[in-house]
Each structure stands twice: as structure tokens, then as C-alpha cells.
Amino acid sequence: MLLRQLAPALGLQSADLLALAGIPIPDELAPLDATAGQLIPQLVDHAVFLPSEGRGELLRYVRSQPGPTWLN
Known part of the structure; x- marks a missing residue:
């Protein structure tokens, strides 16, 4: 197409x-799991308490995943 x-x-x-x-x-x-988006608020709640290095690691991981190009 x-x-x-x-x-x-x-x-x-x-x-x-x-x-x-x-x-x-x-x-x-x-998407493979249509319910996965429901977990995002909980993920954010946990991510804000990560040390700076942990947040950076999480951001690098998210950016390495396939998804919308505005994440990169």
C-alpha cells in the first residue's frame, strides 16, 4: 500500500x-498489547523517583524502541 x-x-x-x-x-x-497504555501513568509515577542516571537509562531505552518518531 x-x-x-x-x-x-x-x-x-x-x-x-x-x-x-x-x-x-x-x-x-x-500494538501487541492493547492494554499496555493503561500502565503508562504507573510507570511515570515510578520513573519520577529514579535517580538522574536511572531516568537517563529509561529514556535511552524508550528511545531505542520502535514507536512514534517524535520520541527520538
Whole structure:
């Protein structure tokens, strides 16, 4: 599909561009765990108490993961 090929040129993930276009996201592009986002507030609550080095390590790990390009 052309939109999937266009996404990287626009700095977007394919699934994000499909969603913006109102096109259903194929299963292979869907998140593996739809409930994982619910854990983000708890993760942030724990992360704020990490020492500076720990927060830096967490940030490097998050940036190394596939996801929206605005994280990088």
C-alpha cells in the first residue's frame, strides 16, 4: 500500500499514517498489547523517583524502541 511506503518519508509510523487517513490498521501493524497504555501513568509515577542516571537509562531505552518518531 502506498501510504505504508510514504510514512517513513513523512517521519511517521505506518500505523499512525493509516489512522490519520481513516484506514483500518492491519493486524500486523496493531500494538501487541492493547492494554499496555493503561500502565503508562504507573510507570511515570515510578520513573519520577529514579535517580538522574536511572531516568537517563529509561529514556535511552524508550528511545531505542520502535514507536512514534517524535520520541527520538
